[in-house]
Amino acid sequence: MREHGSRLILRTNQFEPTIIQRAEGCWLQTTDSDRYLDMESGIWCCSLGHNHPMVSAAAVAQMGRIVHLGPAFLAQATIEAAEALSRLTGGRLNRVVFLSSGSEAMEMAINLVRQATGRQMLIGFDQGYLGAFGSAAEASGPTSTAKCMKVPTTDCLRCPVGATPTTCGEPCIDPARHLINQSAHEVAALVIEPILASAGVIIPPAGYMRKLGALAEEAGVLLVVDEVTTGLGRTGRWFAHQHYYLQPDVIVLSKALGNGFPIAAVLCSADLEAQVVEKGFRYTQSHQSDPFGCAIANEVLRVIAGEGLIEISEKVGEQFKKAISTLSADFPQVREVRGRGLMIGLEFADHDGRAAEDLARKAQVKLRERRVVVGLSRLHPVLRLLPPLIIGEGERILFLQALELALRDLRS
Template sequence: MNQDFAALQAGHMIQCWSAQDAYQPLEVEKTEGCWIYTKDGRKIFDLRCAHECINLGFRHPKVLAAMKAQMEKVVYVTDDFATEPTARLAEKLAHITPGSPNKKVWFSQSGANAVEAAIKAARMYQYNRMQQEGKEKLEGSRQYPFPYKIISRYRSWHGATTLASSASGDPRRWFQEPFSAPGFVHGPDAYCYRCPFGLEYPSCKLACANYLEQMITFEGGSGKVAAVLVEPVVGSNGIIPPPPDYFPRLREICDHYDILLIVDETMTGMGRTGKLLAIEHYGIEPDIIIMGKALGMYSPLAATIFSEKVAQSFDENIFGMGQSFSGHALSCAAALACLEVLEEEHILSHTQEMGVYLGEKLHQLQEKHPSVGDVRGLGLFYTLEIVKNRETKEPLRKISEKYTKTVVSDIADFLLKEKNIYIPSDKFGIWVVPPLIVQPHEIDFIVEALDEALGMADALVN
């Protein structure tokens, strides 16, 4: 069949976050490993890992086999019934994530929906606690209403649904305004390259975390704040790992005010940083963990994982969240197979090894190219931040220019058209997020192409 399905798709499907008159999708014939093969004979390296979803690469045989086997049994039933993969995955996630194994898991189909569940659960948990313990246990207890505020950070993206977008600081939040949901407050980032306080680590004494504590106080303390919601490593807004003592301090603050700490591992989960979860690098236990994207690999799946104390809140109180296809057996079977592959094929240690190799190569590019202001990353989650001037750190794409054509989008176009490497064009730096199965020769191929592409940014340096 020689039908031009790219034209059909462009003519009848809306592309995400894009003006539609420029939509020209490439026709894909097949995918394999880290590569996309197009109908016109091109072989393209996917350096954004299919929206960070295919950590094991395309078409991993064990995952596909597990999905095929499950399709012959049961694909989906409601949660009034139990299926083996759904039950086993819930148990496994409860045991392999930080903290007590007596956790409970709610399954959805996207990270955004998992975030919605986390926010609702945090608020319901605080309401249930207030009802049980009495208002006198809360600060400002005689003021309406119960603890409901969520403190998140400006450089964050938690999803496109109402609550998730309202919690986000990403410019995509602006599309929803002025109809954002109430009860969300944005704080400073743990962004050492561009410290919001103009300080340097470690002499800053974690001013970014300490300011969040001040925000909690001014927002009503335990009487009004339900939770702090953060990405362990900021994703779409710059791939920003925090200082090593940031999360221990944040955990200490949340414990002091008796509010919940929610970590959004949608991008960083399933081995992306060299550990199953990025929060494991920081040695703390969150109250709620969000997983998505690569969890189901080839089948949409996300999980909201509640600590024992949060889960117990719903033993006798209704958990007010639901979704069609929750606990989807086919997706859960895929996720179980993915977790087995991570262990059997030593993917985490490979990610750590390749992450060191990639980091060294990218730092060599920084030494060569004056437009590279910073190289940041953890595991196989890296970015090159490009600037006009290293001294002033003036960016080559400003926050307000997310969807404006700049040299960042020019580099993305060049890499795709001339070097057969696909990266997103809407990030604030150069996205270097390969599948976790990437090999050294593929990293060399990527770095060689980036070396040439960065000349476009160097030409703008002053």
């Protein structure tokens, strides 16, 4: 392992002492012919695996045609990408803008609903993460801000009232109902992640989500669904809101859309577009709807459909979750294994006088020592797995072996 010049890179976070030379599929290759199994797809972006050959070929071909255009022009690749995404909504959302990152696109979505309704207030989940800056950051996390009121995330594992399956959702829906009914006149939108990856793979119950959607609709509050992490097959559906039969007014996508290349999309209806255009809405950014990213997105969408990755994510995800649960049953440190498709979380419990947070952190370190990369939630003691949807059986077995050894290490 060789020290590198990481001191030159602003310390926004801690870096590993090795550098990655290339990556392929689920693997990150270091300069030392050593490699890591990437169970996080970068940061949940490379759903087709790193360096997917068809995506790389499409990028090279587009690079030879046209990369970027000024705001007065559109290219065929951009139109095609908009058509492909709109088709995924059954044509209901048929206005699309492409940007570069999830945070930017969430910002744009919030901007749109505020302009359309003339209202400033948002309602969001108290454990949500919607972006790194601006209004999206303000609407993230438990702290109430002046511009975003919070509803419960329905964190069932920590249900404060011990609801049963029949009463499930009700203790959470009551405060949400109260908030929406009282404040609808000042609220632009309910802005939610359908499954919360950052919070620690929190999966709200379907009944709660359906009621929340219905309450917003009845009250005339728009619904913005942040599919930045969950979208395009990650949870076994094209969109995770389909698990709840929600009908969003705005959908935001990023991450998997570029398979690692920075591209994001905001989808809304022609009606919403008409409302904002009437109010003089204009927006220009250098890399808005650039053909290069759109050509990559087109290929990503073709590969997902062509290789049946939505179905694979659901089926393989279920098998993998079961295998992790079976293995973890021998380790009382693991409190719960949960997930949807290939978004899986392992939550730790306090054990033998050691705090769950400490156990989860140590498990992550032990896996990293075995060259396996997993995520760690900031809110809860949860290891996060969002591997490429193309993860093979051999790689899943390698992960299970490494996990078993890491969990054994926690005993010592």
